[in-house]
Amino acid sequence: MKETPAVEIRDVSFSYNGQPVLQHVNLSLKNGDFTALIGPNGGGKTTLLKLMIGLLKPDSGEVRILGEAPRRVSRRLGYMPQEIGINRNFPISVMDVVLTGRIDPSRRWGGHTREDREAARTVLEKVNMWASRDRRIGRLSGGERQRVFIARAMAAEPDILFLDEPTASVDAFHQGQLFDLLRDLNKRITIIIVNHDLMVISSYVKSVACVNRKLHYHDGGEITEDMIHMYQCPVELVAHGIPHRVLRTHGSKTCGKPSNSSS
Amino acid sequence: MWEALQFEFLRNALMAGLLASIACGVIGTLVVVNRIVFLAGGIAHAAYGGIGLACFLGLPYMFGTFGFALVVAMIMAAMTVRDRHRSDTVIGVLWAVGMALGVVLLDLTPGYNVDLMSYLFGSILTVPATDLWAMAAVVTVVTALVFRFYSAFVAMSYDAEFARLRGVPVGGLYFLLLGMISISVVIVIQVVGLILVIAMLTIPPYIAEKFSDSLWGMMLLSSLISCILTLFGLWISYRWNLTSGATIILVNGAAFFLLILGERLRARHRRMKLACRPNPPLEDDPREAVR
Structure with missing residues (x-):
């Protein structure tokens, strides 16, 4: 019997106000995968992630998560958004975030159970934020806040974890700790992570998808010429298969420059 | 001051002020944290159409205005639920159309000479006892609904996308929130008038936000602040014979600016202290020193 893929995207296109963001994207990720979505700014990584979890609807094509429409399985998904648009002055403690x-609409709304609090404690301890549980979220540093958001995503005990730039402002020490934690989680659940820093994640992820309007999925083997072109910058190549290792850096130009000079 | 309480109209005014304060504390908190102040203002002004409608049809003020404000709120909710952050044009249009409708409906009402000012700036001194019961009912309903859906409101207000993913019916809650805003606005119009509603809905929660660590704490504190400011405003207006609604708002405004001034001064004081102390003592927590 063929296993249902964790993520199945068929010929998906999406545009914002007539601007195409993604065109004819196909992607299939199996259960237990640890996939990085990489690509330049504005390439559509976050959009693709939001399409996967059903926060956006594709203009055409189909998204299946665990064999179902994303909205039907949303409670089995964990999501850590980028911090844009979240009200920093909001009066809420780390614990309450x-x-x-753990919210469950099928239950009475009143409050949270002891079990919820235990689960929250476990995840907060995992990201080293339990000591700050009573602090107001807006008083934390950016990196601390991101760790809380990761804890929030894990609190739901999801089958698939979607992380959008989870380490954007996390220091090196916590970054390493976080990825170790993710690797540990990955033994049980599928993880999909948006990250533009390929160096950091290369030794953790199992596959890479390059997103720049189109998508190039890459599961094992070499990164192709095509992919480098798509990424529009000298890519730190990743060798797949176990163990993962970084091959070499192409050139020394920074990311984001026009692609024509990159190869 | 106490001898004033023998007058029934003043006792009613006090009661109306307290009820409006609770409604403002609870709903104003949700308005402020959801950043829909402009929308709340739109509903308040569009409610004027309801006043016109009530007069035109010969209905009691409360019923006509409740109904109309609720309908306007639902239209606004339907038009803004998809794109909450780019809804200002829609709100502006409904704001103006609602008010214009009110004026025209009053024109069409034969022989009815309405005291416009009392609706624009409130008529807390003429609140009848029956309206007090309606106000108490609204406060009870609103508080009960917020209590019932509290954790869902927290989740939605803090991060609507995440809440939606957890299965919280964000759209439904948004309609509910706007509905509650509309009925709260109608009772607050009695106290300070529709032009000044927005101050009462936003100033106490804004002050309370700075001192609260949770949403319910903010609701409680802003209700309390609102009560104190309203009573103080009422007392001043009685003592010096000033328009009560406007006086209440001025007291709110004074509190608002005093708070901002206080914050500025404190921040400056802290900077000065840091500047006078070039080398922080070593035993300080290093994290504190970095800040």
Whole structure:
């Protein structure tokens, strides 16, 4: 019997106000995968992630998560958004933020159970934020806040974890700790992560998808010429298969420059 | 001051002020944290259409205005639910159309000479006892609904996308929130008038936000602040014979600017202290020193 893929995207296109963001994207990720979505700014990584979890609807094509429409399985998905648009002055403690990850509409709304609090404690301890549980979220540093958001995503005990730039402002020490944690989680659940820093994640991920309007999925083997072109910058190539290792850096130009000079 | 309480109209005014304060504390908190102040203002002004409608049809003020404000709120909710952050044009249009409708409906009402000012700036001194019961009912309903859906409102207000993913019916809650805003606005219009509603809905929660660590704490605190400011405003207006609604708002405004001034001064004081102390003592927590 063929296993249902964790993520199945068939010929998906999406545009914002007539601007095409993604065109004819196909992608299939199996259960237990640890996939990085990489690509230049504005390439559509976050959009693709939001399409996967059903926060956006594709203009055409189909998204299947665990064999179902994303909205039907949304409670089995964990999501850590980028911090844009979240009200920093909001009067809420770290603990209460994580508890929003435990909300269950089928239950009475009143409050949270002891079990919820235990689960929140476990995830907060995992990201080293338990000591700050009573602090107001807006008083934390950016990196600390991101760790809380990761805890919130994990609090729901999801089958697939979607992380959008989870380490954007996390220091090196916590970054390493975080990826170790993710690797540990990956033994049980599928993880899909948006990250533009390929160097950091290369030794953790199992596959890479390059997103720049189109998508190039890459599961094992070499990164192709095509992919480098798509990424529009000298890519730090990743060798797949186990163990993962970084091959070499192409050139020394920074990311984001026009592609014509990159190869 | 206390001898004033023998007058029934003043006792009613006090009661109306307290009820409006609770409604403002609870709903104003949700308005402020959801950043829909402009929308709340739109509903308040569009409610004027309801006043016109009530007069035109010969209905009691409360019923006509409740109904109309609720309908306007639902239209606004339907038009803004998809794109909450780019809804200002829609709100502006409904704001103006609602008010214009009110004026025209009053024109069409034969022989009815309405005291416009009392609706624009409130008529807390003429609130009848029956309206107090309606106000109490609204406050009870609103508080009960917020209590019932509290954790869902927290999740939605803090991060609507995430809440939606957890299965919270964000769209439904948004309609509910706007509905509650509309009925709260109608009772607050009694106190300070529709032009000044927005101040009462936003100033106490804004002050309370700075001192609260949770949404319910903010609701409680802003209700309390609102009560104190309203009573103080009422007392001043009685003592010096000033328009009560406007006086209440001025007291709110004074509190608002005093708070901002206080914050500025404190920040400056802290900077000065840091500047006078070039080398922080070593035993300080290093993280504190970095800040």
